[in-house]
Amino acid sequence: MRTVLRLDHVSKSFGPVNVIHDVSVDVISGRVRVLLGENGAGKSTLIKMMSGIYHPDSGSVIVDGKSVELPTVKAAEAKGIATIHQELNLVPQMSVAENIMLGRTPSHGGLVSWSSMRAQARAALERIGLDVSVDRLVGSLSTAHQQLVEIARALSMDARVLILDEPTAALTRKESGQLFEVMDELKTNGVAMVFISHHLDEIPRVGDDVSVLRDGTLVAEVPASTSERELVTMMVGRDIDDQFPRHRGEIGDVVLSVKGLSREGAFHNVGFQLHAGEVLGLAGLVGAGRTEVLRAVAGADKYDSGAVSVRGKELPKGKISLAISQGIGHVPEERKSQGLVLGASVNENLGYATVKSTSRAGLVDRIGQRRRAENVAEKLKIRMASLDQPVRNLSGGNQQKVVIGRWILADSSILLLDEPTRGVDVGAKVEIYQLINAVTDAGGAVLMVSSELPEVIGMSDRILVMSHGRAMGILDAKTATEDAVMELAVASVDPVDEKPE
Ligand SMILES: Nc1ncnc2c1ncn2[C@@H]1O[C@H](COP(=O)(O)OP(=O)(O)OP(=O)(O)O)[C@@H](O)[C@H]1O
Ligand SMILES: [Mg+2]
Incomplete structure (x- = not known):
């Protein structure tokens, strides 16, 4: 058991907002470190500091016992750190093979070797049991299959550290099971992994150690065998007795x-x-x-x-x-591409379906609209710096709440x-x-x-x-x-x- 990667007392702020406070995490060879926390707790921000996307304001990133700078994703990859991000990072107009081999195109005397590229991509797909042609355009695949392509790409890098941010969110149980088998194999080969998921039942299946985050602070480090109930209490700070509190009332016309x-x-x-x-x-x-x-x-x-x-x-x-x-209000499957305007503010995204109905004599009632948006954001506990923050900067789960909030605001x-x-x-x-x-x-x-x-x-x-x-x-x-x-x-x-x- 050797710590390959360590975040040592790192902190990170975005503007005035302190998102991570003094957190340390060890990623150990042959073990899976689970990061657990509510939407917006800071899980993705932490892993982005491991993968060269964000840089800690204080504290350090330590690889093989030495403090390092990871100025870019390429620099992290050069150290053997590969990441599967929460939101897909594929190029829809390119083939499966091109996506898997992106940035690592094999060549012979300056010419791209398509056959070797396709063969390597095929081997990567086989490993996770995905049966699609490497020539298909990624954009034509289902969300689940795109996720599997993303996983295949990370696996094909032969990483020493593999970071998986909600890899199972869009997968079926069977597909998740296949991924876990690959993770078991990687563990035996000594790969160090970080795993994030909101499916708590997956934690004892693949995890070894769990770091629980609340509001950017590390609140506990426990073994993955800890009961679900205890984990929930640690992450949300209270017990959840009724997981499915459906009111079944009168059914009408x-x-x-x-x-x-x-x-x-x-x-x-x-x-x-x-x-x-x-x-x-x-x-x-x-x-x-x-x-x-x-x-x-x-x-x-x-x-x-x-x-x-x-x-x-x-x-x-x-x-x-x-x-x-x-x-009718429709919350689509793919929030990022179908549900949100990422560059627009939370307020604007919440208001898209309502702007017409709140206009008086042709004028949009901006103040009333904003008050209603504030109300919905509070009801849904959307975690954000302000209503004017671009939706792009919200955590994944909070983006999902914005898409749902839009229709609550519109009284659908x-x-x-x-x-x-x-x-x-x-x-x-x-x-x-x-x-x-x-x-x-x-x-x-x-x-x-x-x-x-x-x-x-x-x-x-x-x-x-x-x-x-x-x-x-x-x-x-x-x-x-x-x-x-x-x-x-x-x-x-x-x-x-x-x-x-
Ligand atoms: N680039 C950014 N600019 C401003 N705020 C940001 C930025 N990136 C993240 N944040 C904020 O940091 C906090 C933590 O976000 P993060 O994405 O790390 O959460 P998470 O734990 O991964 O949540 P989820 O389970 O929803 O994915 C959130 O409040 C988010 O709005
Ligand atoms: Mg996240």
């Missing part, structure tokens, strides 16, 4: 009706009704068509046939602004949520669930895509399970089990084609 929705190659004859006061979960495997159906209902994409109606009024296809005016009565708690910490998850309750208590309705089975079962009233683009059945969430959902999710025959209720 149909507010959203979807009939015979089809789009070639994506979904076929999908129908369901969503009632006032109801949360309908959309479950299924990755690629089952859940996101596509949600996007079609939201007006984000067109469809070939079928109809979407809100309170009896048919919505035209592919018209987001009309959907919004009917009270029908929320379409796609993986709403991805990358969100355990405490903030409960806050998002309380907002879902507030929407349904007020007579609104929620359609929620989620790959987290406990969440779908815990927070829905009914669960529609999709497989291969078809609705396979609807389960009552009060009695549904994970097995029952999975059984429908993997079914390939006998879909229930639009069963009237």
